[in-house]
Structure formats: C-alpha cells, structure tokens
Amino acid sequence: MAAPKMSMGKPTADRLPCNTTSFQKKSRSKLVSIPGTRPSIQNGQLIVSTGVTSLDYVIGGGLAVGTLLLIEEDRYDSYSRMLLKYFLAEGVVCGHELYVASALDHPNDILQELPAPILDDIASPKTVEDQAKSCDPESQDAMKIAWRYQHLPKVQTALASSSRFGHYYDVSKTMDTEICQAARCHGFYLPEHSTAVTSPTATRQSPMPETYSSLLNNLQEVIHREGFDGSVPQTKSRNILRIGLHSLGSALWGDDLCCRENPSHGHALTTFLYGLRAMLRSSLSVAVVTVPSHLIQNRALMGNITRLCDTAIALESFRGSERETNPLYKDYHGLLDVRQLPYLNCLVCDLPDNKDLAFKLKRKQFTIERLHLPPDLSETVSRVSRGELTGTAMVGSSGCGSGSTGNRHLDF
Amino acid sequence: MLLEVLQGTEAGGFILIQDSVNYCGRHLLKSCINTALKREEVVHVLGFEVSQEELNDGLDRTSAQRLHFHNAYSDPLGWTGNSPFTVHQFTLEDIGTLLKQTPQAKAVTLVIDSLSWILRHHDPAAICQKLQALKKGGVVRAVIGLLHSDLHQRGTVGSICHLATSVITVAPGTRGLGAVAKITRRTKSGKLMQDEEIFSINEDLTVTIQSKRSHPGSTPMNTDESEVDPTAHLTFNLRLSDTQREAKEKLPLPFVFSKEKKSALLHPGTGSGRILYEPDANDDYDQEDPDDDLDV
Numbered sequence A: 001m002a003a004p005k006m007s008m009g010k011p012t013a014d015r016l017p018c019n020t021t022s023f024q025k026k027s028r029s030k031l032v033s034i035p036g037t038r039p040s041i042q043n044g045q046l047i048v049s050t051g052v053t054s055l056d057y058v059i060g061g062g063l064a065v066g067t068l069l070l071i072e073e074d075r076y077d078s079y080s081r082m083l084l085k086y087f088l089a090e091g092v093v094c095g096h097e098l099y100v101a102s103a104l105d106h107p108n109d110i111l112q113e114l115p116a117p118i119l120d121d122i123a124s125p126k127t128v129e130d131q132a133k134s135c136d137p138e139s140q141d142a143m144k145i146a147w148r149y150q151h152l153p154k155v156q157t158a159l160a161s162s163s164r165f166g167h168y169y170d171v172s173k174t175m176d177t178e179i180c181q182a183a184r185c186h187g188f189y190l191p192e193h194s195t196a197v198t199s200p201t202a203t204r205q206s207p208m209p210e211t212y213s214s215l216l217n218n219l220q221e222v223i224h225r226e227g228f229d230g231s232v233p234q235t236k237s238r239n240i241l242r243i244g245l246h247s248l249g250s251a252l253w254g255d256d257l258c259c260r261e262n263p264s265h266g267h268a269l270t271t272f273l274y275g276l277r278a279m280l281r282s283s284l285s286v287a288v289v290t291v292p293s294h295l296i297q298n299r300a301l302m303g304n305i306t307r308l309c310d311t312a313i314a315l316e317s318f319r320g321s322e323r324e325t326n327p328l329y330k331d332y333h334g335l336l337d338v339r340q341l342p343y344l345n346c347l348v349c350d351l352p353d354n355k356d357l358a359f360k361l362k363r364k365q366f367t368i369e370r371l372h373l374p375p376d377l378s379e380t381v382s383r384v385s386r387g388e389l390t391g392t393a394m395v396g397s398s399g400c401g402s403g404s405t406g407n408r409h410l411d412f
Numbered sequence B: 001m002l003l004e005v006l007q008g009t010e011a012g013g014f015i016l017i018q019d020s021v022n023y024c025g026r027h028l029l030k031s032c033i034n035t036a037l038k039r040e041e042v043v044h045v046l047g048f049e050v051s052q053e054e055l056n057d058g059l060d061r062t063s064a065q066r067l068h069f070h071n072a073y074s075d076p077l078g079w080t081g082n083s084p085f086t087v088h089q090f091t092l093e094d095i096g097t098l099l100k101q102t103p104q105a106k107a108v109t110l111v112i113d114s115l116s117w118i119l120r121h122h123d124p125a126a127i128c129q130k131l132q133a134l135k136k137g138g139v140v141r142a143v144i145g146l147l148h149s150d151l152h153q154r155g156t157v158g159s160i161c162h163l164a165t166s167v168i169t170v171a172p173g174t175r176g177l178g179a180v181a182k183i184t185r186r187t188k189s190g191k192l193m194q195d196e197e198i199f200s201i202n203e204d205l206t207v208t209i210q211s212k213r214s215h216p217g218s219t220p221m222n223t224d225e226s227e228v229d230p231t232a233h234l235t236f237n238l239r240l241s242d243t244q245r246e247a248k249e250k251l252p253l254p255f256v257f258s259k260e261k262k263s264a265l266l267h268p269g270t271g272s273g274r275i276l277y278e279p280d281a282n283d284d285y286d287q288e289d290p291d292d293d294l295d296v
Helices: A002-020 A053-058 A079-094 A107-112 A123-142 A177-182 A190-201 A208-225 A268-281 A299-308 A383-395 B002-007 B026-038 B052-056 B092-100 B115-121 B124-137 B154-163 B218-227 B242-250 B259-266
Strands: A037-039 A046-048 A068-072 A097-102 A115-117 A169-174 A185-189 A241-245 A285-291 A311-317 A334-340 A357-361 A366-370 B013-019 B042-047 B067-071 B108-113 B142-148 B166-172 B179-186 B192-201 B207-213
Touching (some): A053 A366, A068 A334, A079 A097, A079 A107, A079 A115, A079 A241, A079 A311, A079 A357, A097 A208, A107 A185, A185 A208, A190 A208, A208 A241, A208 A268, A299 A334, B002 B179, B002 B192, B002 B207, B013 B124, B026 B042, B026 B108, B052 B067, B092 B108, B092 B124, B115 B124, B115 B142, B124 B142, B124 B154, B142 B154
Parallel strands (some): A068 A285, A068 A311, A097 A185, B042 B067
Antiparallel strands (some): A037 A046, A311 A334, A334 A357, B166 B179
C-alpha cells in the first residue's frame, strides 16, 4: 500500500510548483548523472575530459559528447600515442566503456600501458601549490621588485581552468591491472578481423574498403548492443563510450594514402569519417582518432580529413629536428597547433587567446603551455642576443650583418 | 649506438638499412648477417639483387650451414618456371614454409635484400602489413631489410620507416673517410633514441666506429657566440668586484618594501610617539592663557 502512495505522491509534488509559477528549473539531471561528464560553460553541451587538463582548456573545456577529436601524430608517434592513452585512462577512471582499434599493436597491449592515475584528490592540487610556494621565495631572493609591482598577478604559462575536471596521471607508472580490468573494453585488432575478410579477396582487389567498413560495422554493433545509441529505451543507467582509433590511414590499414600522391582509394578514409561522425552524433560516445599526417602526401586530402573532424590538433615533436638544440625551445618537447575547433549549437567557437602553444612531458604529467621566452636572469647574456637567437632560428640566416658584429652590442 | 643495433639485443625487431646511390648499404647488411651468424642464429636471406657467391664472399665460412640463401636473383619473376623463389612468393604462407624447411628451434633472422625489389612488384600497403605481421608473428626473431630510398616515393619510404624499430640511414662521409650512419631507434616503451656516427667496415666485415656526433646543430651556434666579446675594450668599468657587489646589495633600494620597513609601519611601538620637552631659559614662553577670553 505504501509503495503506490509514494509513487502517486511524487508526480503531484513535482507538478505543484508548476501551478504556482511558470518558472521551471532547467533540469539536466539525466545527463549530469553520468560520471565524468559535465555541461560546457560555453554552450551547455555535455563534455568529457580528454585526460589532459591543459588540453581540455585549449579546446574549450573538454570534448563534447558525440564529437570527434583528430590528433595529427608527431613524427615518431610517441606523444600522440600518449594523448590517446590519457584519453583512454580517463575513461577507465570515470567508469566509461572503451573501444580501442589499432592495426599496429593489439588493443590489450595499449590498455596495459595506460598511465597510473593520481587518485589522491587532495594531494595533487597541494603539490602544485607547494611548488608555487617553493618558487615564490626563490624568485624574491633572485630579483628585487619595487613594492608596487609585487602584487601583480604572475603570467600563467600553464593552462588550466579554475575548476577541476579530469584527473592527473603519472606517466612513469602503469595503471593497476585491477582498475584496468574493471573497465569494460572492446578491442578491434585489424589482423584478427581482416584475415577472414581479406584472404578471399586475393583476386587483385585491394582490401582497402573492407578494413574501414569492418571497423565501422564492428563499432556500430558494439554501440547498438551496449545501448549507447538513443534508440534503445532507457533501461539501465547511461554511460559514455570512449572510442580510440590509433594511426588511422597508415599503410597498416591497407590504405595507400601515405604512399601515393594520388591514392587509389582517396575517399575511403573520408567516407569512413562521415560514417563515424554520423554514428557518434546519434549516440553517447566520443572519439579520438590519430592520423600520421606527416606521411600523407596529398595536402588537400589532409584538409578534407581535418574538416570532417570536429576538433583537430597537431603535434610536432622537436625530436630529430634542428629545433631540439635551439635554446628557445629547450624547456619544451614540442609544439601543439590547434587546427580546428568545433562550432557546436552556436555561430562562434571560443578561440584560445594564444596560438603559440607548446607541450612538455614532465615525469608526472603532460602539460600544454603558452610558448614564451623564459626570463633571463643571468648577467652575461643580454636580452638583445636572445632576440638575435630567435631571429636566426626563424630565418635561419646567420650570415646577415656579419660585418657589424663587432659593434652590434654597443649601439647605445 | 650502431653497434648496439647491429648486435640486435631485442627480439621482434625490424631493422631497416636505408641507402642511396651515393653510398651502398650492402656492406653494412653483410656485417649484420655476419654478427647474426656469430650469435649462432639461423639466417635466411631473400636475395634479389646479388648472387649467392657475391653475398657469401667475406662471410664467416665456419657457420655457412646456418646461412640459407633463397635464390631469387637468377629468376626473380619465375619466367623459367623452376625458380627457387620469386617475388610473388613474398607472402606470409610462403615465407613460413621457407623458414620451416630448416627444422631448428633456434632464433631465425630474416634478411631481405632488397625491399626495393619487392616494392616494385607489390602494393606498398600490403608490404607494410606483411612486414608488420612478420614482426609480430613470432616466427622470426628479427627482420633486416635493405631499402634504396632514392628509388621510391617519399611516402612509401616514410611508411616503411614508420614501421621499423631501427632505421639506419647511411651516407658517404665527408672527405672520403668512412661513412655516416644516422640511427633512429625506438624502444619497446616508446622511447626514441637518435644518433649520428661515422663508421667504417673492415675486411672481416666488422664495424668500427670512428667518431660520434650526437647534436649536429649545436656546434656552429656556440662558435658564433664566442667570437664577439663586447665588453673587451671599454673605456669604463662594467664589472663589479666582490666587495663592490656586497656594498651594492646592502643598499636598500628606494621602492623596495623590506620586511622590517613593513612591520615598522604597521605595528608602531607603544612608547614611540612621545615628545620629550625640556624647558629652556631662553624659551619665549607666553604666560597668558590664550583662551581666557572664551567663556569655557
């Protein structure tokens, strides 16, 4: 008897405020109840963290559910792979389901390399504060500032939003296998799926289209079976599916995009991306795709691929380039370029205030910072010579003005 | 680092030797084969470019029975019909049967001389997939391939290099001394190591490292910097001695708020505001009360 009464009482209680006033609280309780998500400040879209707090900040708070993030790989795929692992690790910590597809490594191998989360929520901001505190007296010792300038805010190089979203990870350790196994994960390892598909098609027909279509079919099946698409009635609590697709478009997917200027299946990857995006839009899922863009010969095709994704960032590692030894970049490991930001439910997207971004991989975390010259505290190096360094670094011509090198520093 | 790569300490590797018309990488490949033979490994060579006699020349005679040469040099496309190995047999199944002909439980190294020939007759994407399958398959311990990079499009070379765990790019050395090898090596953990070394290959196919150049770009920058010393000939003094510097640092700067100054201003002492006055004879002291006209 009590139970029906309760159920009867609830709707009337809900309706009562409606009778007194037309004001209705805009409730998002259904969506917010998914752990690891929150509505965006800009447009109210439900967003999830990429696992890297500063990357979240750069792309406008986080990844909107139902969108696609394209990461253009750095030359040796070390940092892009790390970003993908961060994205997956964040999913594990938040209890999301994962879908990993790769042609290079087995998805289980990728999952075993996930970075360990720093779960002690109080400890991690404290260490940041401690660092700042330990920095402060040092800088006061090092430099005397007139008192009226002492309380000016410091230039913040590290990018972070005021409220915390996402977790921090320790790159040096891998995630506990217990936590890893608790997460529901679907893997797609191309050699396992394609052997059945490609062996009958040895009749000179390129296996290209099948690899992508089998991936798309597999993904669709997972989304449908696990109830991530909106069509399934809401029986159990909703969850987010995080999709990580590694090195799409490389030769291992049977795509000659990377090998030829005019690939024989130039539309294969773009067609796949159309299908993937349509699927993402109608389901509670979010995807990260890495593409070896330095290998793709046709720039127009790369442009098409970028336009078909919602957010696009490019990583450029200093490894192996002459920038590695340039003193300008000595604090960083590479440059990050935001190629494209999504326009979601509005006409404008929030552009980052600074486009010169660089990333560095510290022992504990991956951070994206504004690229700027470090303060020059030594007395021997003058500011002018650093300016010249940047000049030579940009132009690459050190021969100019060689006749006036003698009195260049004495120009006052 | 070249020697470490040649020693091949890690299993499941794919070593790519990239050469061009300026410098031939086959000598390095042969010394690779030689070190593998010395490690008591079974070496299978898919030979497309040189005959067996030419390849065997200079190799270790004592371990010749562990070297298996699959001759695709005499008839690479199978026109005569009785070729031992053709370029079309570069599939996983055929290579598997080739390797099984020698029933040994030892580690097997597969040498491909050269990948350029195979790339001519197969789809590059398919080659990449096969190489990756060979690398992962566990049948072979290591795959060593020679690639003439100037014969192919940049994208094809890039894709193959992307797969390799170690890439050795050889080029002729400056002033005709030895050769320069640029080595890029990826460890299993994803760490990347790069090095540039000048090497030479001896008569017995051993490799000698002559010198190393770890950071090629850093040296010219420093020499330019050291040439100019603007403070060398000055008519005035720019430097401070230690005592001078100490004296300078003692001086409080006008707009610097030190701790003492701040506390003195914020917490004045209790008796600090008293005025001590001792009347003097010469003081012009007015006896009259200045306010006596007021009716207070």
